[in-house]
Amino acid sequence: MKILLTLGGALWRALLHTLPTLLGILLINFLLLQLAPGDAADVMAGESGSATQESLAALRSQFGLDQSIPMQLWHYLSNLAHFNLGYSPRYGASVQALIGQRLGTTLTLMLLALLFSLLLGIALGMLMARWQGRWPDRVLYVCSQFFYSVPGFWIGLMLIVVFSVKLGWLPTGGSGTIGADLHGWPALFDTLRFMALPASSLALIYIAIYARLTRASMLEAGAQDYVRTAEAKGLSPWAITFKHVLRNALLPITTMAGLHFGGMLGGAVVIETVFSLPGLGRLAYDAVMARDYNVLLGILLISSLLVIITNVLVDLLQTWLDPRIRSRR
Amino acid sequence: MSLTRRQLLVYAGATTTLLQLSPRFSFADEPPVRGGTLRMHIAIEPPILVNLTHTAGATVYIAAKVTEGLLTYDLDLNPRPQLATAWTVSDDGLEYTFSLREGVKWHDGQDFTADDVVFSLQTLKASNPRGRATFANVASVTAINPHLVQLTLSKPAPYLLKALAACESPIVARHVYGDARPETHANATAPIGTGPFVFKEWVRGSHVILERNPNYWDAPKPYLDRVIVRFIGDSAATVAALEAGEIDISTGGVPLSDIERIKGNPRLSVDDRGEPYVNSITRIEFNFDNAYLQKHEVRTAIAHAINLDFIRKTIFLGYGKPLYGPISPDMKNFYSPDLPRYAFDVAKANQLLDEAGLARDGNGVRFKLTLDPLPGPETYRRTADYIKQALAKVGILVTLRSQDFASYVKRVYTDRDFDFTLNGMSNLFDPTVGVQRLYWSKNFQPGVPFSNGAHYSNPKVDELLEAAAVETDVQKRFALFAQFQKQVVEDLPDLGVLTLVNPVVYDKRVKDFFVGAEGLGSNGAQIYIKG
Numbered sequence: 001m002k003i004l005l006t007l008g009g010a011l012w013r014a015l016l017h018t019l020p021t022l023l024g025i026l027l028i029n030f031l032l033l034q035l036a037p038g039d040a041a042d043v044m045a046g047e048s049g050s051a052t053q054e055s056l057a058a059l060r061s062q063f064g065l066d067q068s069i070p071m072q073l074w075h076y077l078s079n080l081a082h083f084n085l086g087y088s089p090r091y092g093a094s095v096q097a098l099i100g101q102r103l104g105t106t107l108t109l110m111l112l113a114l115l116f117s118l119l120l121g122i123a124l125g126m127l128m129a130r131w132q133g134r135w136p137d138r139v140l141y142v143c144s145q146f147f148y149s150v151p152g153f154w155i156g157l158m159l160i161v162v163f164s165v166k167l168g169w170l171p172t173g174g175s176g177t178i179g180a181d182l183h184g185w186p187a188l189f190d191t192l193r194f195m196a197l198p199a200s201s202l203a204l205i206y207i208a209i210y211a212r213l214t215r216a217s218m219l220e221a222g223a224q225d226y227v228r229t230a231e232a233k234g235l236s237p238w239a240i241t242f243k244h245v246l247r248n249a250l251l252p253i254t255t256m257a258g259l260h261f262g263g264m265l266g267g268a269v270v271i272e273t274v275f276s277l278p279g280l281g282r283l284a285y286d287a288v289m290a291r292d293y294n295v296l297l298g299i300l301l302i303s304s305l306l307v308i309i310t311n312v313l314v315d316l317l318q319t320w321l322d323p324r325i326r327s328r329r
Numbered sequence: 330m331s332l333t334r335r336q337l338l339v340y341a342g343a344t345t346t347l348l349q350l351s352p353r354f355s356f357a358d359e360p361p362v363r364g365g366t367l368r369m370h371i372a373i374e375p376p377i378l379v380n381l382t383h384t385a386g387a388t389v390y391i392a393a394k395v396t397e398g399l400l401t402y403d404l405d406l407n408p409r410p411q412l413a414t415a416w417t418v419s420d421d422g423l424e425y426t427f428s429l430r431e432g433v434k435w436h437d438g439q440d441f442t443a444d445d446v447v448f449s450l451q452t453l454k455a456s457n458p459r460g461r462a463t464f465a466n467v468a469s470v471t472a473i474n475p476h477l478v479q480l481t482l483s484k485p486a487p488y489l490l491k492a493l494a495a496c497e498s499p500i501v502a503r504h505v506y507g508d509a510r511p512e513t514h515a516n517a518t519a520p521i522g523t524g525p526f527v528f529k530e531w532v533r534g535s536h537v538i539l540e541r542n543p544n545y546w547d548a549p550k551p552y553l554d555r556v557i558v559r560f561i562g563d564s565a566a567t568v569a570a571l572e573a574g575e576i577d578i579s580t581g582g583v584p585l586s587d588i589e590r591i592k593g594n595p596r597l598s599v600d601d602r603g604e605p606y607v608n609s610i611t612r613i614e615f616n617f618d619n620a621y622l623q624k625h626e627v628r629t630a631i632a633h634a635i636n637l638d639f640i641r642k643t644i645f646l647g648y649g650k651p652l653y654g655p656i657s658p659d660m661k662n663f664y665s666p667d668l669p670r671y672a673f674d675v676a677k678a679n680q681l682l683d684e685a686g687l688a689r690d691g692n693g694v695r696f697k698l699t700l701d702p703l704p705g706p707e708t709y710r711r712t713a714d715y716i717k718q719a720l721a722k723v724g725i726l727v728t729l730r731s732q733d734f735a736s737y738v739k740r741v742y743t744d745r746d747f748d749f750t751l752n753g754m755s756n757l758f759d760p761t762v763g764v765q766r767l768y769w770s771k772n773f774q775p776g777v778p779f780s781n782g783a784h785y786s787n788p789k790v791d792e793l794l795e796a797a798a799v800e801t802d803v804q805k806r807f808a809l810f811a812q813f814q815k816q817v818v819e820d821l822p823d824l825g826v827l828t829l830v831n832p833v834v835y836d837k838r839v840k841d842f843f844v845g846a847e848g849l850g851s852n853g854a855q856i857y858i859k860g
Contacts, residue, residue, distance in 0.1 A: 038735030038743075044376075046738040046778040048384040049755060050459035050766070055776060058456070062512060089534070090376045092518045101533055160569045172569045178536050178557050275559040276570075278534025286374075306370050 022304055026080075030073055033293050039065050062089040073139045076245060076297065085301070086294040095298040098283065103302065105175045106279035108191065109271065110264045112199035113210060117206035118257060125214020126205065126246070135280050144208035146227045152267055156201035158272040161196060170197055172275035198275040202267055206260060217249035224248075250321055258314035262264060262307040344591065363601060365858040366555040367839065368575065369849075372582030374534065374560040377517040380455040381449070389496035389850035390580050391537055391558055395436075396522030398495035398855060399427055399446065402846035406605050406758060408490055411459040411843070411852070412441070412500055412523065422485030422801035429476045433546045435502045436521045436528070441474035448503035450480070452511050463492045463762060468801075485799045487806060488759035494606060494852040495524070497758075525551035525854035535561065536639070545854065552857035571597060571834055577858070578835040580849050585646045588832050598837050601648060602831035604848035608657040608763065610757040611649075611709075611826040613716070615749045621696050622749060626685040628821040632671035633678040634723045635716060641827045644711045647830065650823030654814040655764055657756045659828060662803075665811040668818050678723045687724075690700055695724035702729070702736050702751040712826070713751055738778045745775060745784075753829060754779065758846070760810055761798045768817055769794050785822035 036190065041059035044228075045051035060066045066077065077110045079086050085095035124144070130139045164172040175194055177180070182190050222245050269281030280299055287295040319325050336375050376387040379396050394592040395422055399413040408416070433441040448469045473479050480492050482489075505512055505521050505605070510596040519689030525547070526539035539556040559576060561567045568587045570576045572594065583591070591597050603609070603804070613635075615622040622628060641649055649710045654668045698720075700711040717727040732740065733781045757763030766772045770786035792815060797809040817823075828849050833849065835842065845851050 020487065035733075036735070038737075038739035042738045042743070042778060043735045044383060045458065046734060047376075047386065048458045049386075049779050050384065050462070051777050052458065052461055052781070053777060055458040055461060056777060058512070089513065090514065092377065092513065093533075098533065155563055157569075160566065165569050166574045172573050172575055173561060173566050174559065175535060176558070179538050179555070241383075273563050274566055275561070276535075276563065276566055278532060282534055284561075289733060289735070290376075314332075 009159065011312060014308060014315075018308045021308075022215075023303065025300060025304050026077075027073075029297055030293075031074065033291075033296065034069060036288075036291065038291055040062070040293070041065060042288045057261035059089075076294070080301075085298040088292055088295050089240075090290055090292050091295070095294050098295060099280065099298055099302055102278055102280045102283050103173045104325065105277050105279060106265070106268055106272070108195060109198055109202065109263065109268060109277065109279060111263060112195055113149040114198055114257060114261065115207065117210055118253070120203070121207045121210025122214045122246075122253065124211040126218060126241070127209060128215040129222070129318065130241075132215075137215075146208075146212045147204045148208040148212075150204075152201050152205060153270045153274050155204055156198065156271060158199045159201055160274070170194075175279075176276050198271050198277060201274070202264065205267075206264075209256070209260075213253055213256060214249060217252050218245055221245045221248040249320060251318060254314055254317050254321065258310050262303075263309040265303050265306070301328075314325040330345075333679055343525070346839070356731035358372075359859070361552045361857040362859045363549065363552050363672075363857070364554050365552075366557060367553050367793065367853075367856060367858065368557045368559060368577045370559050370570065370576040371484045372564070372580070374559075374562075374566065378528065379501060379517050379520045380496060380500055380530065380535070381452060381499055381517065382456055382459070382512045383517075384650070385782050387580070391526065391539070391797045392520070393495035393850050394526040394539055394556060394853045395524045395528050396478070396495060396499040396501060397501055397524045397852055398493050400490070400605065401757075401851065402491070402492040402494060403479075404605060404844075406491060406838065406846045408455050408493070411495065412446075413493075413644055415671050416490070418490065419799075422487065422799075423482045423540075424480070425480040425489065425535045426473075427478045427480075429478065429545060431476055432546055433523050435505075435523055436542065437502070437505070439504055440475075440522050441500075441502075441504065442475040443476075443478045445503045446470070446500055447472050448506070449500045450498070452501075452506075453498055456512060457498075458500065459751070462766075463489065463498075466576060469574075472802065487799070488761045488800050492762065493849055494758075495852060496606070496802040496847055499582045512635040524852050526553075526556055526852075531606055535559065547854055548838045550856070553853070557852065574836070576851075577839050579833060580651070581831040583832065583834050585648060585832070588834070589646070591834055596836060597834055599832050599834055600843060601830055601832040602843060602848070603659055603828065604756050604850065605846040606661050606850065607660065608758075609753055609829040609831075610652055610657050610756060611712075611751065611753050611829055612652070613749060613751050613826060614767075614783050614823040615821070616745065616747055616782070617822065618745060619689070619748045621639060621698065624685055625821070626681045627687070628824075629671065630678040630681040630723060631720065631725070632821060632824050633681070635672045635719050635727075635824070636673040638673070640715060644708055644715065645827060649827040649829055653818065654825055655768060655823070656760055656810065656814055657828050660756055660760070661778055663760050663807065663810045665814045668814055671824075675722055682723060689724045693724055694726045697726045697728065699747040700726045700743060700749055700751065701737060701747050702731070703753055704732055704734050706753075709751055709753075715749070741782055742778045743776045743778060751826070752782075758811075761794070765794045765798065768813075768822060783822040785820070787816065790816050790820070799822055 041056050043057050045056050048325045058250050064072060088092050091098055124140055128140050131137045156296045171194055176190050227244055230244050268279055269285055272279040272282045284296060284299045370388055372388045373387050375385045377383055377388055378391050381386050396410050399411060400408045402410045403409055412430055413431050415428040429443060437439055447470045452468055454464035466482045466486045467480055468483045471479045502521055505516050508850050515613055525542050525545045527542045529538040529540045531537045537558040541551055541554050545551060561570060563582050565580060566584055567582055571579060588599055592599055610834055615628055618624055653670055654666050658664045682695055689695050700713050700716060701736050702709040711727050720727050741750055755763055767781055768785055768790055770791050773781040773784050793813040797806050800806040800809060814832045838858050840857050840859055841855045843857055
């Protein structure tokens, strides 16, 4: 009951903050997009290579581009008020359907990458803190510096060259075996096989960040009075590390991970392109190039919602990690 | 031609001599093999799968396999039967009849009849961006009986018989569309056709699956069980997928530099023929509204200052043919081989500019221009870099400007805020359809992409183009286009750079994928996998 109340309260607060934020995001995006030269009809007509004044006019009326900008905005918002993200004449499909097809891939990619980078990053950070200043610390430090500096797409390409082209262990791209129609465990295994390389390329930079962050926080927490007390109490080193030091060191890491979730959405565009994944990032990129604003606004809206939900979850996680946060409110 | 095709075609191809050495040309008497899956790659995902009310380049690779046309074409663009088994054209070129194939069924089991043809041609004329022009002279389309269609024209249209390929003028099922607006009908993304392959699924951003049509009219074709089309945009990822054996054939988008390396792969091979139905070219187009480029001497000087051979050999690695005029040398029925040429001659260019009274200032600069290359292909950017350097030698200071496709189209064709541009174009299957639009003064239409962007206007050229558009005599038509080419080369509204072909990388087990003018845009019934 108490947990439910906490959850409800957190959601309610988030909602209060986020509705105006969302509206602002939409308005700014809508107006910014108006500034981009060319419209969807220009792109469609350019793609066909053959167009006439009449075919352009027909395209503009299909896209609703023949209406004034305030009218277009009004139509968009009133659609949205009915939980309708609109229709894309370019794709001949509703925006909900387009995003729905892609959301799963991007979320899988991001969650896998986040999970992988957190687990590995924290583990490496603990190792580095344990042997601070000694050779494991130095080696890992240099490695993390390397992965932090190298662009994700390059790592992705190198992973493809090694694991797909040379060794032939993993597929070069795609999100699953096409036409295999798998279910249950084989489907999960198949997804993991296809996601292994993209998730790793997306995760590497974050592994580096979390490892260094964990190292610093562990060292800082380890120097606190309560750790000395715990040692004086005669607790085992394991209990001290996990129950006292790590638990406190996790707070900044969860904060960063929450922030990174939004960043990963951006990084996903590159990884999705390199690994030909049918994700949201590529859809957004295609929508920008095609000036398909209904699709783009839909994606921006869904992404904002995702970030907001993540923030709520991080808040809840931190409340659980450190009960003092709740009492402070 | 779309951005897609245009971009892809920039990765040019080689000469016919090479092609005859190509292994696929050894017509060994081996029977085709039934079965197997063809995994095909397309670089840029098309928005639709039927070119009915909209056309987009990459669509053709999928569309024609599901939805067929009245005719198909051999490598010399001679019409061959597809859904029409026989056809006649009256002597005055105003009456066409098509006998339709009997016993053909749509993928949903209904019979294919003349009504479908009438509906399709009328829709193409009303809503297809190119069909509006191609079928403009078609006054009526009538079903004489369920297997005979008659077209009556108000004026002759000598190109019409070439425009009936599946990828250009698809025949769709009237009963599927019903009374709905064809522009927004779902058949565009989940097509029902008469073709050798049945549409199964389209996962956007990933792939399209086509299954063998067991009731295909041309049994025992198709030989393949299944076609999987994968969309991979990144060129490095495409090469990796080819090398890892995850794709059997790419429809383009492999960088020229990788093509050379792939030739060393024992499993893969490269086919660099251009599709005779497409005929893409690269050109430098001058804006006649620019005070300097208006002057004939300036355009001539630029033509003399640019070493086109260098561009072809160094930037396009020798792929593509020199282009001396507005019509591609691959269009053998229209190309005029004895056009005047502008030799690479920097001294002459300087002399022409001096004579035009455009003296150099203290920094050696006569005047400044901005060049907008078509966004996308790397080869275009490099060519633009070269042009900048070449023109600096004659005292023209060039600034390069890059932008995305939509901005480019708006800048050049709507705002007309450009000096000169490097772009790609398709001459298509007939100059009236693919070339006229670029030089006809009545097609100077601000706001319309890939129209007469130069704002070129010469009454003599207009007259020649208009006469050729309705001339039914092949010899006379050729003569009209020869005069047109000569005049355009003299006036220099644009400078041809080279022809573009689309190097296709394929697994050597894939056979017979390029048997007609449509190339990879054919219906694919004859493709088989052996070994």
